[in-house]
């Protein structure tokens with residue numbers, strides 16, 4: 001039986017249960033955090049993470065994938081504490097979250113050297129802990145697939161080939177990066193069924209989404225509540241259209257929620273929360289999205305497929 005690495009070690013895929021495939025307990029800049037710690041409130045961050053973990057548990061969630069990578073303050077010990085305190089399975093990633101920038105230490109290393117770094121973590125654990133990643137993260141966003149981004153994708157692909165672990169590729173559907181990302185990963189020999197193209201649900205363009213699905217990848221409809229990228233109504237219509245076309249076995253639902261995020265000063269953050277993304281939370285799916293999808297025709301089997309069976313198949317691949 002395939003197993004999946006969690007903060008508490010490997011578990012049988014059958015134990016994953018109801019799974020949120022893409023959420024974050026903490027998203028901050030790790031350099032700013034190290035240099036200017038007075039900007040951060042550890043206690044508040046801990047309480048926010050704990051509160052969200054407990055809230056999703058109350059909805060029956062058993063597993064949460066936290067695909068933070070370098071540059072997002074991935075912190076295995078922090079995630080492990082949240083998991084231990086709440087009895088949630090928390091699944092972590094190796095890899096790099098960059099839209100282009102690489103520091104000298106990575107700029108001056110090639111694809112194979114980067115892949116070796118990821119493989120080291122997959123084999124030995126993250127940040128000196130015994131917690132191993134279950135997937136490899138890479139990203140392309142507005143700047144497109146720049147040479148640095150391509151290098152990270154090729155490194156992720158080679159680490160996946162060496163370890164047999166799946167890849168999550170953050171994408172930017174507005175510029176259709178997913179297709180280029182899949183081209184590079186498959187050119188490296190990765191089986192497309194190992195790859196999840198995250199944030200595909202940020203577009204309502206079904207032609208693009210079907211082109212992407214034709215490559216054989218999984219797609220993340222994983223930013224419910226982030227109305228700044230696409231409002232909920234359009235996300236719902238897209239999800240229902242894809243279900244109707246028979247893609248339930250290739251889709252994931254999630255929110256990409258961050259219990260703490262430092263991208264804006266506190267007052268701007270409060271404004272955005274109140275005005276731009278009022279629904280964004282770690283429980284929005286359960287409070288509104290899923291009940292409404294059911295009313296509009298989604299079956300229980302389709303929901304189970306997306307939130308229980310697909311996580312097993314992708315993470316256990």
Ligand SMILES: [Zn+2]
Pocket residue numbers: 022023024067256
């Ligand atoms: Zn994310």
